[in-house]
Amino acid sequence: MSTPLNHTAQEQTFTQARTFNKFTNRAVTDETLHALYELAKWGPTSMNSQPARIVFVRSAEAKARLLPALMPGNADKTMAAPVCAIVAMDSRFFEHLPEQFPAMNARPMFEGNAALAESTAFRNSSLQAAYLIVAARQLGLDCGPMSGFDAAKVNAAFFPDGRYKTNLLINLGYGDAAGNYPRGPRLPFEAVASIA
Template sequence: MTQALPTAALEQTFLNARTFNKFTDQPVSDETLRQLYDLAKWGPTSMNSQPARFVFVRSAEAKARLAEALSPGNVAKTNAAPVTVIVAMDNQFYEHLPEQFPAVNAKPMFEGNAGLAEATAQRNSALQGAYLIIAARQLGLDCGPMSGFDPAKVNAAFFPDGRHKVNFLINLGYGDASGNHPRGPRLPFDAVATIA
């Protein structure tokens, strides 16, 4: 990378981007969802582990199953969103390491240590969910990430075999700014960072 992105790209991705609570009824196509993943997948993960798994919840039946697990304040907006992404993690991601990270035989390190595998899956699937948000914004989509849900209910409804576990949710579509709250401030550099 040789130069900074233009201001317009920074504005769309971060500076003017918002968390949306309301979306238009414009659908999000399968092609757009595939393009979204194909962009987000390039974000780095530890040992190229790629533990995130994504369920794009769009059908009425799947939305109804998800609604049972949501906090009351998240039900209406999630039902109205064109798509809700379940960002989950695969605790057996290491099965793919021989192909995804051939430089080192890392599979045994995780296969024999469930705690390390879970911590790695949790951290890196969260990263991948963040990459998905950035990619969505770059493709002209808006996002409403959420953590207001019962993880056990989501896992039972969508991952009954126990191999995958939900990390967080993202409502996805084309935002309607009338549902936005006033933008909250961000902490300044000196409150959160030091240069050592």
């Protein structure tokens, strides 16, 4: 595990990967979505909390339920994408901690502290969304992550019992570069990092 990945793998995962706004009509199969989760699930979360919950919106009926929650600039591209992953967070993720993190009894720490549970769920489901993007790219899928939506409407349509709360959306498929914007620059090391 100490050998760096080759340059091609780095390009596919990061340096040449893009945020896609347009996808080909190639379908994303059930097998691919299962493989995607099976790879992404290995990304680390604090106390192995794994609070992300994912709905892969693919059917016309499910997309119709999602549409009213989307900002206008995201509506057409999401309806045209083969899949839109709703990445939500389980507000009661700690119920799984006895099995997922047997090193200590962590459940009471979160069960009695709603603010800690919410911040932990949000932070770690965000991490898991990033792992999902990296895993998708490694499997040859392209991604279009979005925060332009009404979370309350997504929650009402897909998580009406209130336990899960939407974090972000990620369009998935096989990208059509014709829909890409020119690539934006990235901030240099000196602007964002220091070595103490």
